[in-house]
Amino acid sequence: MAVNKKIYYIAGAALLILLLMKGNKALAAVTKNQKIRDCDPFGCGNFGASRGSRKHQGIDLVVSPGQDIFSPITGKVTRIAYPYASDLSYKGLEIVNEQYRVKIFYINPTVAIPSVVTAGQKIAEAQNIAAKYGSTMTNHVHFEVRNALNQVIDPTNLF
Incomplete structure (x- = not known):
């Protein structure tokens, strides 16, 4: 009888730890599929991938043009960003809170500066970067x- 009780306590503790770990992710999903772009003729989408003389400082998440994009954090929209100085049709957002400053590029924002957004809230729609x-x-x-x-x-492992 005492052995069965120990097994139940151990199983319960393990389940509690798993639930706490699963619910303790730092960021909410940016996209529904949350798949990092594989390599294509223009490069790879993983963090640290080669970009010629520099390293990729983010990750690229596979999307379809027009797909909903969600805020990964609760924070304040601090700026609309433009990844290409010569082509202002491509946009991005910067969202800031006490812990993180996140940037998301190749989107059509649906929120404005200085909006406060919550993690998981729709903030944009994906643009068609393949058109460029x-x-x-x-x-x-x-x-x-x-x-x-x-x-x-x-x-990569914050989601």
């Missing part, structure tokens, strides 16, 4: 995260 580079580029949104010290961090 050609059909061999996988459509994606670029997502990067910095900590409170403004250091780039790998968001």
Whole structure:
């Protein structure tokens, strides 16, 4: 009888730990599928992938043009960003809170500065980045995260 009771306590503790770990993710999903872009002729979508003389400072999440994009954090929209100085048709957002500064590019924002957004709230729709580079580029949104010290961090395992 005492052995069965111990097994139940151990199983219960293990379940509680799993539930706490699952619910303790730092970021909410940016897209429904949350798939990192594989390699295509224009590069790879993983954090740290080569970009010529530099490294990719975010991850690229596969999307379809027009797909809903969600805020990964609760925070304030601090700016509309433009990844290409020569082409202002492509946009991004920066959202900031006490822990993180996140940027999402290749989107049509549906929120404005200085909106306060909540994690999981729709904030944009995905743009068609393949229209700029050609059909061999996988459509994606670029997502990067910095900590409170403004250091780039790998968001891959924060979801």
